[in-house]
Amino acid sequence: MVKLFRFLKPYRWELFWVLLFLFAQSIAELSLPTLMADVVNNGMMKGDTGYIWKFGAYMLLVALASSFCSIVGSYLSAILGVGLGRDIRDSVFSRVESYSLHEFDQIGTASLINRTTNDVTQVQTLVVMGLRFMVYAPIMCIGGIIMAYSKDQQLTLILAVVLPVMLLMIGSLAKVIVPLFKAMQIKLDRVNLVLRENLTGIRVIRAFNRLESESRRFKDANRDLTDNAIRVNKIMALIQPAMIIIMNLTSLAIIWYGGIRISQNIMQVGDMMAFIQYAMQVMFSIIMVTIMFVMVPRAQASAIRINEVLDIEPGINDPVQSITPGIQKGLVEFQDVTFSYPGAELPAISNITFTASPGEVTAIIGGTGSGKSTMINLIPRFYDVDSGAVLVDGVDVRQMSQKELRAKIGFVPQSPVLFSGTVSENIRYGKPDATGEEITHAAEVAQASEFITAMKDGYEAQIAQGGTNLSGGQKQRLSIARALVRRPGIYILDDSFSALDFKTDARLRAALKKETTTSTVIIIAQRVGTVMDADRIIVLDKGQIVGMGSHKELMDSCVVYREIVSSQLSEEEIA
Ligand code: ADP
Numbered sequence: 300m301v302k303l304f305r306f307l308k309p310y311r312w313e314l315f316w317v318l319l320f321l322f323a324q325s326i327a328e329l330s331l332p333t334l335m336a337d338v339v340n341n342g343m344m345k346g347d348t349g350y351i352w353k354f355g356a357y358m359l360l361v362a363l364a365s366s367f368c369s370i371v372g373s374y375l376s377a378i379l380g381v382g383l384g385r386d387i388r389d390s391v392f393s394r395v396e397s398y399s400l401h402e403f404d405q406i407g408t409a410s411l412i413n414r415t416t417n418d419v420t421q422v423q424t425l426v427v428m429g430l431r432f433m434v435y436a437p438i439m440c441i442g443g444i445i446m447a448y449s450k451d452q453q454l455t456l457i458l459a460v461v462l463p464v465m466l467l468m469i470g471s472l473a474k475v476i477v478p479l480f481k482a483m484q485i486k487l488d489r490v491n492l493v494l495r496e497n498l499t500g501i502r503v504i505r506a507f508n509r510l511e512s513e514s515r516r517f518k519d520a521n522r523d524l525t526d527n528a529i530r531v532n533k534i535m536a537l538i539q540p541a542m543i544i545i546m547n548l549t550s551l552a553i554i555w556y557g558g559i560r561i562s563q564n565i566m567q568v569g570d571m572m573a574f575i576q577y578a579m580q581v582m583f584s585i586i587m588v589t590i591m592f593v594m595v596p597r598a599q600a601s602a603i604r605i606n607e608v609l610d611i612e613p614g615i616n617d618p619v620q621s622i623t624p625g626i627q628k629g630l631v632e633f634q635d636v637t638f639s640y641p642g643a644e645l646p647a648i649s650n651i652t653f654t655a656s657p658g659e660v661t662a663i664i665g666g667t668g669s670g671k672s673t674m675i676n677l678i679p680r681f682y683d684v685d686s687g688a689v690l691v692d693g694v695d696v697r698q699m700s701q702k703e704l705r706a707k708i709g710f711v712p713q714s715p716v717l718f719s720g721t722v723s724e725n726i727r728y729g730k731p732d733a734t735g736e737e738i739t740h741a742a743e744v745a746q747a748s749e750f751i752t753a754m755k756d757g758y759e760a761q762i763a764q765g766g767t768n769l770s771g772g773q774k775q776r777l778s779i780a781r782a783l784v785r786r787p788g789i790y791i792l793d794d795s796f797s798a799l800d801f802k803t804d805a806r807l808r809a810a811l812k813k814e815t816t817t818s819t820v821i822i823i824a825q826r827v828g829t830v831m832d833a834d835r836i837i838v839l840d841k842g843q844i845v846g847m848g849s850h851k852e853l854m855d856s857c858v859v860y861r862e863i864v865s866s867q868l869s870e871e872e873i874a
């Protein structure tokens with residue numbers, strides 16, 4: 300929690316004013332009962348109407364001043380709280396953006412969303428309330444006791460009995476409630492996780508008739524959260540009536556004992572009334588402080604979760620001094636590269652060495668799980684190699700700035716990702732300043748223009764979140780167009796033809812070839828037909844290169860390749 304206080308720094312002036320106004324408010328409120336005692340003792344009891352009017356007006360002024368301070372104080376602390384929330388959210392978000400994929404796996408998407416939203420709100424609420432209570436409550440409590448003592452010392456004994464009882468009660472309630480509060484965030488994470496999975500996986504859930512079990516899963520998580528919240532609120536609900544009873548009993552005791560003292564002429568009526576008000580103020584401030592102490596653990600848990608996000612150092616960083624390659628062509632080299640995922644026993648790929656030159660098509664083929672995607676994810680530096688090096692234009696990717704490196708690459712991921720927006724916005728994603736012509740050209744090369752123009756609004760047609768209103772092949776072609784519009788030096792196509800029919804596949808490859816004559820093209824594919832006429836085919840098996848060369852060479856030399864080919868082509872096609 301304390302660590303997050305650094306976010307208060309830009310708000311030091313607001314902070315100063317909030318504290319000042321709250322201070323003024325509490326002083327004003329403390330002086331009101333004394334003024335009232337004066338009015339009662341010196342005005343009412345003596346029948347001095349002039350005195351009543353005069354001090355009555357004073358009281359009104361003080362009350363107005365206190366309301367004014369309260370309003371301004373609340374307003375400023377609200378500004379401060381909301382601003383603080385925004386700043387923390389901003390910095391959590393930008394930290395998450397700098398994460399490499401490892402760190403994403405580490406915390407999980409649902410939790411990251413929660414931490415950016417709900418957890419920040421918890422901290423924000425506590426800061427706003429805390430500010431109020433921190434100044435207001437101690438002044439009211441200590442000031443109230445002093446003022447009460449000054450009114451009548453003997454009556455103060457009542458407070459000396461009541462306050463410890465009250466503290467004891469609140470303390471024991473807090474002991475029960477604090478762990479429940481802490482559990483809240485974790486249970487909320489769980490609800491979010493299940494909800495997210497349900498929303499994104501709704502097709503699969505329906506197809507496999509898992510609606511019931513899924514809704515049971517959600518209900519369980521939801522009930523868990525609800526039960527916890529209900530338990531918390533039950534206890535919280537207990538606090539209020541208990542406090543009211545204690546307060547009323549206290550008033551009663553003061554009136555009874557005070558009455559005796561008044562009849563003995565030791566005390567004045569006004570002082571007794573003021574004493575009651577001071578007692579109430581003291582007790583109220585104690586309740587306030589306890590509410591805050593109950594809230595602190597929850598916000599503390601949230602603060603820890605936020606700090607966790609902020610403290611993770613992204614595993615992939617720009618070098619202190621980045622090197623810009625002299626040549627700008629798109630040469631990709633792997634030098635004895637080995638890489639394993641964290642926690643995995645065996646490396647996902649090992650001892651990979653090859654060169655993909657500009658103007659050439661390098662194809663990678665291999666069974667599922669053989670490490671193809673892993674291999675090409677190393678080029679844009681989504682992950683760092685364990686040993687060996689990946690070089691682009693002769694410079695190790697770890698020595699380049701990530702921005703510069705990725706600007707060279709047109710990346711088409713294995714599962715196409717589209718964003719909500721229009722078709723042209725999605726293609727323009729690859730090059731923000733692309734002209735309309737460039738966009739239509741890219742779509743034409745990607746064999747996408749036909750289905751785009753067939754859509755109702757053509758290039759301005761809306762794409763749903765995640766591209767759910769397009770077919771798999773259409774999504775693939777749009778994400779290819781998005782890469783093409785950049786005209787990068789390196790094209791990486793991860794199994795991007797898998798959902799296309801053979802005819803479109805062939806047409807796309809022919810168009811692509813014309814478009815990429817000076818670029819390095821790396822294609823991952825499952826179909827032999829797609830890779831056959833590549834300049835170089837790399838055959839991957841269990842993370843290792845088992846063959847490299849042209850189709851012809853591999854047919855002669857590589858057993859794995861021959862097996863793949865014969866599983867897909869008929870005898871005469873092979874011949
Ligand atoms: P391919 O693209 O050839 O089908 P991948 O490169 O995706 O294969 O996967 C290679 C291996 O790495 C698989 O065994 C897979 O289980 C593992 N793997 C892939 N992605 C991850 C990840 N994010 N974390 C841990 N292991 C992974």
Ligand code: MG
Pocket residue numbers: 671672673713794
């Ligand atoms: Mg793959």
